[in-house]
Amino acid sequence: MTEPVRPQPAATADPLDSTLPGRLTLLARERPEGVGLREKTLGIWREFPWREYLERVRAAAASLWALGVRPGDHVAILSDNRTEWLFADLGAQSVGARAVGIYQTNPPDDVAYVLRHSGSTLVFCEDQEQVDKVIEVAADTPSVRRVVVFDPRGTSDYDDPRLMDWERFLEAGTDDEAWFAVRLAALDPDEPSMVVYTSGTTGDPKGALLAPAAVLAAARALTPTLGLSADDTVLSYLPLCHVAEKIFTFFIPLTVGATVHFGESIETVQSDLREVSPTLFLGVPRIWEKMHAMVTLKMRDASWPQRRLFDWASTTGRAIAERRLARCPRPLDGALWRLGDLLVFRALQERLGMRRCHLPITGAAPISKELLLWFHGLGIRIAEAYGMTECGGASHVNPPEAVRLGTVGPPFGCLDVRLEDDGEVLMRGPLVFPGYLHDEAASAEAVDAEGWLHTGDLGAIDADGYLSIIGRKKEILITAGGKNLSPEKIENAMKGSPFVKEAVAIGDARPFVAALIQIEPDAVGDWAARRKLPYTSFEDLSSKEEVRALIEGELRLANEGLARVEQVRAFRLLVKELHQDDGELTATQKVRRREVARLYDPLIESMYRKEARS
Known part of the structure; x- marks a missing residue:
């Protein structure tokens, strides 16, 4: 059994810093006119100083209290990212209630599950679409007494007595600073104030309980490692139901005083990135894959001189990055890099919104090492991080000046980390959660009697404590020949192509690896249009023999980077996009492998029957 890695504990926080609303109060006192939030509406950015940020939270808290919300109650939020989410969330925490996020992409049945399981008494909805879901499942969610809508357009003729708009909600309470101070003083930092529902890839989502003391300890541990400060800027765009976005929208900004930006919608993320140019940015692998695809496809359409210049710069940049990461630079590397930056990298980084980003991070899912190296070669030095909802969302991160590609870095936050005999990563320390809401059996399975969190991930730890994640313990493919393979590694190799959006590796108890592949419709559609290849729909495009030949060529390239036993020998193109409503994806867009x-199954079996005949 591998010995645990023991990082140094973080400095003890001041008691005033022990809750998220408490941190907001401190920031409002220290820098009342400093900008805490910026939100873009109809093309115009509006600023919220820390003072006003606190006033909005205090008003939300007073209204929740006036409507009967008490300590221990659950308050749900069904919305996209916006400032009102923060006001409602922190307002609920201020009165001792627990904030419960629900993905706004969830269908009504999934919304009902979270409301019913949590016993939420009040739910905030973004707009008419989300209100309709809550009304549809009213009979199954009797605990919901109030429904507050941020954007009430289209709901004025609704006769549900529980419904009120955000402005009327704020009028329900009386703003009282002394009362608010008493409520904050009554908060227990070790008492869970948030419920984060896991993605549910293998069953119903579980509600992980998170306490403010733990999440703030994690944020404080991150601060010196990553060099975070009040000068940092963040773009909030990933779902706030997910713990990863909570880290970058709540935990870090409220720890260091960074400014959070909210764009107009998820569709405007790329333009918002260019406009905000954040200094700190979390991108899930899909975001980085889309950036890579966008650049790759645009370069294919560029003029011959532009392509040659980009090829030289990216190839040279990659070689320099490899030497830098290996700590063996050459004398001319600095001059060559400056030339590449002048001719290519600067403009490209500005177009991607990454020019000011000193800390681009990837997490929440596995990512290809080749893709990371491609970005490093362009001067976008992405660092991998790792964590689970059950440990506050973060436990490991690569230090910016000591990144090791293929690893998620060393642990932080006074965590003990070790490997079980079978290679499972175990963690113990103050960041580990107290359990799942209303599920003692699952809680006991997650955290053993000695306090070790069983992550379910297989990993390896090097001599310096850097952790490498091999894959999910339950999802490792064991071929008929007895070889243990990581499906994530194989899938990431395939998704390195700009033409592949999703890939599902098949191979458990099979003689070889096969795959189901979903094309990237925009990229393949553009490819088809340039070849004057007509099509009418996603299904029609995916069924074209020319498209199959395109993906077959991309698969050959992917296989070159895989060991022989990992190489994909057969594939089928899906003629529909995988979707959450069909049970194929989770709310976080992770593939439900068993359901897929x-x-x-008939499509999968056809690959092996054909191979057996050939």
Whole structure:
């Protein structure tokens, strides 16, 4: 059994810093006119100083209290990212209630599950679409007494007595600073104030309980490692139901005083990135894959001189990055890099919104090492991080000046980390959660009697404590020949192509690895249009023999980077996009492997029957 890695504990926080609303109060006192939030509406950015940020939270807290919300109650938020989410969330925490996020992409049945399981008494909804879901499941969610809508357009003729708009909600309470101070003083930093529902890839989502003391300890541990400060800027765009976005929208900004930006919508993320140019940015692998695809495809359409210049700069930049990461630079590397930056990198980074970003991070899912190296070669030095909802969302991160590609870095936050005999990563320390809401059996399975959190991930730890994640313990493919393979590694190799949006590796108890592949419709559609290849729909495009030949060529390239036993020998193109409503994806857009395998069993079997005949 591998010995635990023991990082140094973080400095003890001042008691005034022990809750998220408490941190907001401190920032409002220290820098009342400093900008805490910026939100873009109809093309115009509006600023919220820390003072006003606190006033909005205090008003929300007073209204929640006036409407009967008490300590221990659950308050749900069904919305996209916006400032009102923060006001409602922190307002609920201020009165001792627990904030419960619900993905706004969830269908009504999934919304009902979270409301019913949590016993939420009040739910905030973004707009008419989300209100309709809550009204549809009213009979199944009797605990919900109030429904507050941020954007009431289209709901004025609704006769549900529980419904009120945000402005009327704020009028329910009386703003009282002394009362608010008493409520904050009554908060227990070790008492859970948030419920984060896991993605539910293998069953119903579980509600992980998070306490403010733990999440703030994690944020404080991150601060010196990553060089975070009040000068940092963040773009909030990933779902706030997910713990990863909570880290970058709540935990870090309220720890260091960074400014959080909210764009107009998820569709405007790329333009918002260019406009905000954040200094700190979390991108899930899909975001980085889309950036890579966008650049790759645009370069294919560029003029011959532009392509040659980009090829030289990216190839040279990659070689310099490899030497820098290996700590063996050459004398001319600095001059060559400055030339590449002048001719290519600067403009490209500005177009991607990454020019000012001193800390681009990837997490929440596995990512290809090749893709990371490609970005490093362009001067976008992405660092991998790792964590689970059950440990406050973060436990490991690569230090910016000591990144090791293929690892998620060393642990932080006074965590003990060790490997079980079978290679499972175990963690113990103050960041580990107290359990799941209303599920003692699952809680006991997650955290053993000695306090070790069983992550379910297989990993390896090097001599310096850097952790490498091999894959999910339950998802490792064991071929008929007895080889243990990581499906994530194989899938990431395939998704390195700009033409592949999703890939599902198949191979458990099979003689070889096969795959179900979903094309990237925009990229493949553009490819088809340039070849004057007509099509009418996603299904029609995916069924074209020319498209199959395109993906077959991309698969050959992907296989070159895989060991022989990992190489994909057969594939099928999906003629529909995987979707959450069909049970194929989770709310976080992770593939439900078992469900996909069940739904597409005939297609999977056809790959092996054909191979057996050939």
